[in-house]
Amino acid sequence: MTFTLPPGLALQKVDERIMTLNVGPQHPGSGHMRIIVQIDGDYIVACDPDPGYVHRGEEKMAEYRNYITNIPHLERPVIHDSCNVLYPYVLGAEELLGIEVPERAKYVRVIASELNRCIYIMYWLAIYGIFLGHSTMFMWPAGDRELLIDLMEKMTGARVTHAHFVPGGVRNDLPPNFEDVCLRQVNYFEKRIKEYAAVFYDNPILIARTRDTGVLSRQDAIRYGTTGSVLRASGVDYDLRIKEPYDVYDELDVHTNVMNEGDSYARSRIPWLDMMESCNIIRQALQKMPKSGSVRTKLKPNPKGKGLDSVYKRVESGRGSLGCYIVSDGKTEPYRVKLSVPSFRNLIALPNLLKGEKLGNMPSVYWSLNYWPVEADR
Amino acid sequence: MSTETEIPPADAKPEVATPPPKPAAKKPEETPVELPAFEKSISDKIVEKFGDKVEVGFVKEDRVRINVGRENVHEVAEFIRDGLNYDHVESVSGVDYPQDNEIEVVYHIGSYTDSSLARQILVLATRAQRETNPIPGNDATRLPTLRDIFYSVEFHEREVFEMFGVFFEGHPDNRRLLLPEDWADLPPLRKDFAIKGR
Amino acid sequence: MTSELVDFTLVSVALLGIGIYGLAVKRNFIRMLFAVEIIINAANLNMVAFGRFLPHSGGQTMALFSIAIAAAEVAVGLSLIIVAYRMYQNVDIADFRSLKG
Amino acid sequence: MIEITSTPLVLIAILGTVGILLPIISIARKEQGSNSFYAVIAFAALIVSMGYVGYQFYAENIASSALFSEDVIVDDAFGGFFAIAMLIVAVFTTVGSFNYMRKHNSPAVYYSLILLATIGMVLVAYSTDLIMLFVAWELMSIPTYILVGYMKKNPSSNEAALKYFLFGALSSAIIVYGISISYGLTGSTNIGEVIQGYSTLDPSLLPLALLSVGMFIAGFGFKMGLVPFHQWLPDTYEGAPPTITALLAAATKKAGFAATIRIVVLGMVVLNLDWTLALGIIAVMTMTIGNVAAIMQKSISRMLAYSSIAHAGYILIGLAVAPHSSLGLQGSLYQIMNHAVMKGAAFIAIVGIVTTLGVTHIDKLKGLGRRMPITALGMIIALFALAGVPPLSGFWSKLMLFGSALDASSALWWAPWLAIAGVLNSALSLAYYGWITRKMYFEGETEKRVVEPKSVIAVMIFSTIFLVGFGVYPEPLIKFVEFATPVISLGLMP
Amino acid sequence: MSVIAPKFKLSEFIKSLLDNVFWIILILVLIGIPAVMMILFVIEMPVINGELLTPFLALTWIADPSRILPVVKAFMATDIFRVMAFPGFGFAALLAAGTIFVERKMLAKLQLRVGPFYCGKFEGILQLMGDGLKLISKEIIIPAKADKPIFWAAPVLFVATAAAFVAFIPVAPGWVVADVEMGLLGVFAVIGFFPIITILSAWSANSKFPFIGGIRALFQMVSFEIPLILSLLGVVMLTGSLNLSEIAASQSSFPWIVFLPVGAIVFFITMLAELERIPFDLPEAESEIVAGWLTELSGMMYGLVQLGTYLKLYAFAGLFVVLFLGGWNGPMVVPPFPVELLEKGIEMGPITAGPFPGLPLFTQEMLNGTLWFVLKTVAVIFFILLPRGVFPRIRVDMLLSLGWTKLIGLAFVNIFIALGLLYAGVLGPGGLQ
Amino acid sequence: MADAVFLALAVITIGSAIAALELRSLIYGSIALMGTLGGIAGFFFLLDAPFVALFQLAVYVGSIAVLILFTVMLVKRELIFKKIEDKRRKFAGIGLMLVIMVSLGAVFLDSGIKTITTDEPAPNFRDIGIDFVTYYWPALILMGLLLAGSVTGALVLAKREDVENDQRAS
Amino acid sequence: MGTATGIIRALNSGIKHIATKRFTLRYPEEKLKFVGDGYQFDPSTGVGIAGLKGRHMLFHDHCTGCQLCSIACEGVAEAIAMVKVPEEQKQNKKSIMPQIDYGKCVFCGLCVDACPFYALYMTNDYELSSFSKEGLIYTPAQLQVKPYVAQDSEIQISDRGATHG
Secondary structure (H helix, E strand, O other), X not given: OOOOOOOOOXXXXXXXXXXEEEXXXXXXXXXXXXXXXXXXXXXXXXXXXXXXXXXXXXXXXXXXXXXXXXXXXXXXXXXXXXXXXXXXXXXXXXXXXXXXXXXXHHHHHHXXXXXXXXXXXXXXXXHHHHHOOOOHHHHHHHHHXXXXXXXXXXXXXXOOOOOOEEOOEEOEOOOOOHHHHHHHHHHHHHHHHHHHHHHHHXXXXXXXXXXXXXXXXXXXXXXXXXXXXXXXXXOOOOOHHHHOOOOOHHHOOOOOOOOOXXXXXXXXXXXXXXXXXXXXXXXXXXXXXXXXXXXEOOOOOOOXXXXXXXXXXEEEOOOOEEEEEEEEOOXXXXXXXXEEOHHHHHHOHHHHHHOOOEHHHHHHHHHHOOOOHHHHHO | OOOOOOOOOOOOOOXXXXXXXXXXXXXXXXXXXXXXXHHHXXXXXXXXXXXXXXXEEEEEOOEEEEEEOOOOHHHHHHHHHHHHOOOEEEEEEEEEEOOOOEEEEEEEEEOOOOHHHOOOEEEEEEEEEOOOXXXXXXXXXXXXXXXXXXXXXXXXHHHHHHHHOOEEEOOOOOOOOOOOOOOOOOOOOOOOOOOOOO | OOOOHHHHHHHHHHHHXXXXXXXXXOOEHHHHHHHHHHHHHHHHHHHHHHHHHOOOOHHHHHHHXXXXXXXXXXXXXXXXXXXXXXXXXXXXXXXXXXXXO | OOOOOOXXXXXXXXXXXXXXXXXXXXXXXXXXXXXXXXXXXXXXXXXXXXXXXXHHHHOOOOEOOOOOOOOOEOOEHHHHHHHHHHHHHHHHHHHHHHHHOOOOOOHHHHHHHHHHHHHHHHHHHHEOEHHHHHHHHHHHHHHHHHHHOOOOOOHHHHHHHHHHHHHHHHHHHHHHHHHHHHHHHHOOOEHHHHHHHHHOOOHHHHHHHHHHHHHHHHHHHHHHOOHHHOOHHHHHHHHOOHHXXXXXXXXXXXXXXXXXXXXXXXXXXXXXXXXXXXXHHHHHHHHHHHXXXXXXXXXXXXXXXXXXXXXXXXXXXXXXXXXXXXXXXHHHHHHHHHHHHHHHHHHHHHHHHXXXXXXXXXXXXXXXXXXXXXXXXXXXXXXXXXXXXOOOHHHHHHHHHHHHHHHHHHOOOOHHHHHHHHHHHHHHHHHHHHHHHHHHHHOOOOOOOOOOOHHHHHHHHHHHHHHHHHHHOOHHHHXXXXXXXXXXXXXXXX | OOOOOOOOOHHHXXXXXXXXXXXXXXXXXXXXXXXXXXXXXXXXXXXXXXXXXXXXXXXXXXXXXXXXXXXXXXXXXXXXXXXXXXXOHHHHHHHXXXXXXXXXXXXXXXXXXXXXXOOOOOOOOOHHHHHHHHHHHOOOOOOOOOXXXXXXXXXXXXXXXXXXXXXXXXXXXXXOOOOOOOXXXXXXXXXXXXXXXXXXXXXXXXXXXXXXXHHHHHHHHHHHHHHHHHHHHHHHHHHOOOOHHHHHHOXXXXXXXXXXXXXXXXXXXXHHHHOOOOOOOXXXXXXXXXXXXXXXXXXXXXXXXXXXXXHHHXXXXXXXXXXXXXXXOOOOOOOOOOHHHHHXXXXXXXXXXXXXXXXXXXXXXXXXXXXXXHHHHHHHXXXXXXXXXXXOOOOXXXXXXXXXXXXXXXXXXXXXXXXXXXXXXXXXXXXXX | OHHHHHHHXXXXXXXXXXXXXXXXXXXXXXXXXHHHHHHHHHHHHHOOOHHHHHHXXXXXXXXXXXXXXXXXXXXOHXXXXXXXXXXXXXXXXXXXXXXXXXXXXXXXXXXXXXXXXXXXXXXXXXXXXXXXXXXXXXXXXXXXXXXXXXXXXXXHHHOOHHHHHHHHHO | OHHHXXXXXXXXXXXXXXXXXXXXXXXXXXXXXOOOOOOEEEOOOOEEEOOOOXXXXXXXXXXXXXXXXXXXXXXXXXXXXXXXXXXXXXXXXXXXXXXXXXXXXXOOOHHHHHOOOOOEEEOOOOOOOOOOOHXXXXXXXXXXOOOOXXXXXXXXXEOOEEEOO
């Protein structure tokens, strides 16, 4: 069977003085994607994001595996945020399979999720630092992230790809003495990230560089359907942990951070504030958690979903609202799994924000969108 | 639902900004027989407006599903935006049903501006005709685009186009997005595209 | 000082001749600018040479003035070239034909 | 020692300060569009300077033309005369730009450059040192290069600027070379010492002196538009913005004459050469070629460009016969003053036509007398004055020039032919001026009157009063010219 | 069997070792010894102890340190020594190497990591050598459409220009390679060459990112040259000299930074910009334009550019020390040489017949001056390196506005301060000095 | 020694001047022009005028050459290598050049300056400074005005208005 | 002025950190300490026991050759293959045991969850690099060996910063 090639990413015929730059995929200023940037002097006149270099077809693979063996696969899109990216799938599978979750497991999940959020944001922050040419801000988060990775490793046995959440709870109980270690390291972690202010967030050069660049207005943020820190930096107070609390978030005192500027600086500062909030949540959860009890509801070896039903669950991940749409037809494999990922939703803001910006602002605006190329490609 | 203000005062520093009060943790009782009231009112409004043109898929807690035919999806979406205050699309997913010879496209629509709708997701589903031998872009697998109503569907619809071959009429930029430029096989998320070895 | 004044003036005359040749033959605006620069440099050389052999400090002063003025002149000329290049996509003065009597 | 209140320094202070401040103000105000604000500032600065020059003349602080000085500049009547002529033209240009520059983006720099160029022109007339002359010459030239190319979207403006720049750069290079040789011969850059050194020159170095003077003539001749060096002139005058053309035609050209009178005439005199014939031939060629070419032109600005070449020829008559007739330089100066006003007025009239009607082609000017009566009248008067029609001021200057040629006939056998050629050329020029008049007043029936720019009307009224007034009563102007003219002719002749 | 790691064979290793030894001996014999002989034959031989130094004599004297000492002293008086070794290239390269080491270790400390660690016994002190060997052994890749002659020449020219810059810096009284009367003007002239080489190198690579980087480098260097020159005018006014040695000597009582702090700050900032250090490393902004104008350079060409960059860094730091921090001036800390050493000489080993004179090779003032100069230069280098740890990169428009408005304004303030001091009669050529 | 240096400098200067005009590539032409300017600076050193020489190096080679290179590089690559062949014009030009060189050279050789030599010390650069502030100071002021005017004018010319306006709109 | 103080604050913070303890684990010499002996699973309660998910360990006397681990891995990585083993064991009728290819294994531990006979655990051994791909395939005999893992450093938090000791 033959196909005619659909229109690909055709380069436009442009003016002589406009230079077309391929930023990526080997370029250090793009992640695993290509941004086709047309510049006129120092100004960007057009920008065309070209993701898909790490497209793996996770959604297709999910249709061939049962509800349990999907778990290691579906956390692959964002290995630094693997608990959160798995979370909506697990919630959805629980609803489709009809399983209840023990109370302690819910708290463990919340702790793991918040730790993972911090781990992700630290990684993101490290890249943001190096995109701005701030090598210290690459090294510090990359180092301090180890504190939390150590915790996650104690908790789940793996450093990045945990595969810890399963329908019905979590895989294993917390190790002994975990609460104390966790509290100590989280406290130190919070102290550390507060030290970033002097070098990074209150640095006048950084402020001058990222203020008023790539301004996303409140209307546009809503219209583009952005989410997470991008949305909250533009003045929309929307956090799923408050708006649609899942697991035990409604029993915890969760605050959210909103800024109104909508520029790169606000977008980069919100995740930092989120980390402090995460530390608060972890402390609360450690305090309120039942000290003992089951963490996993026992499951049949090869469970079957409800017949012909669909469920859409979403959680607040490190980048924003992450939804999972699962269609079941009553078999052991899901009929269709769709991840609605925040990176993909935020990507649409990129060409609109970069238009008219200077080339020097390209990396900061791009990375301040809290965009993770692998997640967008799935 | 929540009563907090949408926008904190402009001069508030992020560190000292007092967080909005915690939303009332409302957990509706488990009453499977009785449909949730608020969600029911939403579906009722749509049914009232369009009558037979729409079909209520299900009404669950926080989720309402509306099935629409492809000829009505545009006006229903317009009503959802203008009449019901939904303002963005979170996800556009295609689902392939070879046995019905149809491809379903599901829009998950949410709202940021209306705080009473913050929990709600309205699922708008429509179906396009499915071709056995698809020629993406040039066959009958077509739907009207919703990009002029919800700007946020732009990249999602491009993805559905390349993954399912559903051409969205009126979309200004209907190009490939994720797949390689030289992809010449079936649209990969169809059921008849099989992974090697399976 | 074994070199004589006339040696320097002869070099200067040679540069002047080359400059005139460039102005007469070349039609590329940047080349013609080169030619003008060469002439000015020939004059500077003359001036400093005369100033050395008189001896008198005025020659060096004049050369300094002339260097600075040449800098300003080149800046203006090059900005004109940039404007012309944006308009015609060309720097060849023979191709500029909007003015014909 | 230069007095701190001497005219050139005060002019530098006033115009230079304003010229530097204008762009700074525009940056500080952060709005680009307000043309009239900057125009008013520039206009005020020019008027104040003119007032200061006039006051110096009135208070008799100015020595009669000294020509030499121990310093780089001298505050004499010769410079003052040129200063007034050039300031008048600069005022014309500024006033004419009120309307013309309205839509342009950066008016502040435009006016600042006009002021800087004015300083340059004035200082060329004042300077008595070769370095000073050269710097002033460049200060005159470089802003005008920019101004000619100021209409960036207009290809012809840019092309004009490129050609003007190239020839200007060449001319300044040649001048530098000439200066270098004359410096080498005399060991000084002061004009007085140079002239003195020339008069006591070793005969073996005479060819070099001749070379340097030849280079001066060539270099200044480029600006003056003398015939072998005139190719750039029509293109530039046509392509440049007409306000700037007025500045070029009426003022920078005169600066060339001032420099020539300061250096070349005297240098030639002391070098004891029979150079006058050469100048005479150049004069005849210049005016003939200018006039003949002007007849064939279809664009009015190009026609006036050729006419200004021709006028350079008329003025050169005075220089050619200067050593033998005291009237020669007087006539030249008189013609320079008249030509500044006449040419300036004519080009400002074109500015008015261009801004309101947008045309320069002669056929398109049909019925201008009904459409823009005041502009047309002022222009016609300026044109007839250029042709030398009797009741107007231009007549007297031409009369004086031709008279000087006749006056020198005792010493120069060919001098009367200069007068004859001048008269014939004037008659020739009357032909095309008359043709324009016919186009304006006797062709085209149906046109309606349009609104004329007020600034152009002001210029027209001033020029008409000047030309008619001094045409009817030329006495004060002649007195002024006599006062300003340096006495070189017989006194310095060896 | 794995292809990636072939099995280690002792015989192969010994073979390669012998191969290397062979080549070294061959090069030594064919080039080294003739070169030494030619130098000995060609350069003007000093007369030592009443005898003209011939190669033969020199070779016979190698055995006796008392007889070789005059040769060493004579060599130290030559220009070759000055250019290649002490105040010139060798000294600067040593300091530059030290700078690189200190930069890496200090930055690592600041960033809570270790830095180079394994190469060399102590804290990775030989890392630079390893890097250099790696760069030398790498293949040099030339882009296909590059303008080859310029592309080849640019790194060499860069190092040469940097070395020329180094030549102007006086290290100790009398110890400077090029003691020209207008040294500061010469420095300006040399600085002016860097943008040309940069833009030529960038253009010749015929690639987009180098060209953008080159244009940025050009903007940066050209726009910061003006405040650089203006900021130094204050010192020139107060000293009344353009000679760097004289400027350094004029600060015997106090450094100029006491009176001209504004000028020092402006000069320091422009220095950072001219050196393309963070926060002004726009020409090499890796996240925007891969590596800027260095993108297409590979192997030793890149190594040469890095060498030139660090030579330039040393030279700028030295210039700052000479102009604002008093150069070699400082309290005398080197103890005076023992009298008997000066008078009788030194007794050394059984070979020499008795105590022989001639030591020490350097005077006390020179050692003291060098010590202070090096100390001050290292301090300045530390402050040049420090911003790399704490600042992000700035943007082009911010850079230009900083250079053209703020720094030029501050430089004029500095000039007015200097003028005020001059006219008040406090300082200046006729003042306190 | 001095004669050898003089000859070398003359060859460099004149040769690179010819190269600047005749090389096919404008970039190499610019580099050759830098050679000419550097050669002239060498002559200045030879003439005991180090101040002017260093000024020449700093201003001409440091600034003007950069400007020229920058402009040349903005121009398209094909244009840089474009060559216009017009043999007749070229021969006429060479003729003109030879006429000028021979006639002027003859004039200089015939004139009295052939015999001028000097043993007096060269003028110091401090004399220049004194000249500047006592005699030439009005010219210095004019020079400042000239530089200011030309720089602002050149900036206005080189500024691109269309782009600014178009892009700010978005 | 705010700019100047900000710059000084940043410089000061940078200089202060020069004296802070470094936070780098010098890996081949130091190794991190883990929680227990590795990830284990209790099929009776269905809950795992926390530990590092490293290289597997196979208890031959528990393995029945039921292939459940292999089936569990099929959907994940297909790293487990059942191979014939020579020795005869009572409970292992088919005498097959898992052989694990660590070139494919993702260390998710689902095979441990699947084993109902306490036969498959995970250990703390994570240094599995090999010069060849074949070297990554661990036979049942190799899996039987309990690895020795040096664990000597732990994160220590003090006033001068955190360090690995």
